[in-house]
Amino acid sequence: MWGTLKIMKIRPIVMGLALLGALVFGSAVSLAQQLHLDPAKVMGPDACGECHKSSITAWKGSHHFSTYKALPRKKEARAVADKMGIKRIKAGSDCLSCHFTSAIVKGKTKPIAGISCESCHGAGRDWIKVHSDFGGKGVKAENEPAAHRVERFAKSEAAGMIRPSSLYKVAENCYSCHLVPNEKLVNVGKHPAGSKIELVAWSQGEVRHNVWYSKENQVSPIERLRMIYLVGRALELEYALRGVAKATKKAKYAVKMAKRAKKARKRIKAIAKLIDAPELNAMYKAAKAVKLKLNNEAKLTAAADKIAGHAKALAKNYDGSAFGALDRVLPAAKKYKGG
Ligand code: HEC
Ligand code: HEC
């Protein structure tokens, strides 16, 4: 149980779910059934699709959508589950938190989709109405008073909405799933220790759905791409350290995570030389000050927390316009994942 609780600390949204998990699943079921989102607050993609039809169309072309049906049928998935002693992949297993979105259906917690709108934008129940109310019945977005707009966004965020403008927050979701900070799942289950994710390439391909403000689903503007790149590199370092923090045995998991952290640290150092942003040097220092060794959780977590602070500052303090020196390190369009 202690192990599970420790894993839970690194999930950004799931905090506080331990108690809820116990209530929903009953005491007989273990806390390992942590989910990425609070199922009682999940509305499901259809609720968003009422207004966001084109986003749904884009999403349906992604692995995030198809994994719902495809994963349980894969023999590779069965092999991982068998090694982990899991009978049903879709029923209360360790797999739910990253491969599925769960909601309460007829009183029971059930996976209802793959990785869906709310996996990245936050569970919607408390903000879905607020975020599309432009000042009462009949008032359209284009006629919304400026003050109302500011208040609407503030209220939506306070109720758990993760807006694209909060780049660190929206991207943190990607890294919390795409690095797999679960030693047993990797060493025993033989699950990959994570994806080779780089945020520009991975967000601008099949995942891209810039279909609201620019109907043609264009790639994000160059200034935004630079910021996506930076925040991705920072999160890579943060989450690799969180991964190493969970390492207790000299085996595949520990080796992979430590390699990843070293590489991420080196990259941050290199990027810090290209542009003028002291937050990057601060991140490098924090990472360099901690040893990448087994059973060093407290110190590694503290370093990761520091890096998170610098990464949030980075996302907030700059708009990318002065970072043209990054353009030569940004991935080319042909590298966009599934684009
Ligand atoms: C009743 C219609 C409606 C529903 C339902 C709805 N939205 Fe929206 N949403 C809108 C409108 C209209 C806008 C654009 C107006 C604006 O700038 O906020 C918007 C904007 C957004 C944005 C961009 C906001 C920003 O900060 O730029 C996101 C992200 C979003 N919606 C996500 C969702 C998700 C996720 C759901 C489901 C949980 C959802 N929406 C359900 C109408 C809706
Ligand atoms: C911490 C998040 C996380 C958890 C928990 C997790 N996975 Fe995964 N899984 C991923 C990610 C991310 C990928 C994609 C890896 C890549 O990019 O190659 C993946 C890929 C896979 C793949 C190979 C991809 C494919 O579709 O063929 C299988 C099989 C798989 N997972 C099975 C499982 C099973 C079974 C469980 C539960 C015992 C599980 N996973 C739990 C994150 C997770």
Ligand code: HEC
């Ligand atoms: C894998 C995470 C992820 C999923 C799943 C996801 N989004 Fe997004 N969404 C993002 C990110 C990241 C951005 C900002 C992209 C950028 O700036 O290039 C975004 C942007 C948006 C925007 C603003 C688009 C614009 O035109 O600028 C809307 C609206 C939105 N999402 C709604 C949705 C809806 C509805 C769904 C479900 C069908 C969904 N999202 C699924 C991560 C996600």
Ligand code: HEC
């Ligand atoms: C709730 C967990 C979760 C979140 C959040 C998440 N992903 Fe994923 N993602 C996965 C899993 C699991 C897979 C593998 C699905 C499969 O193929 O079975 C995947 C697959 C992908 C793929 C396809 C990879 C391939 O090998 O073709 C891309 C691209 C991707 N994710 C990008 C992103 C980006 C960018 C974000 C954040 C904006 C994000 N993901 C957020 C879990 C997640």
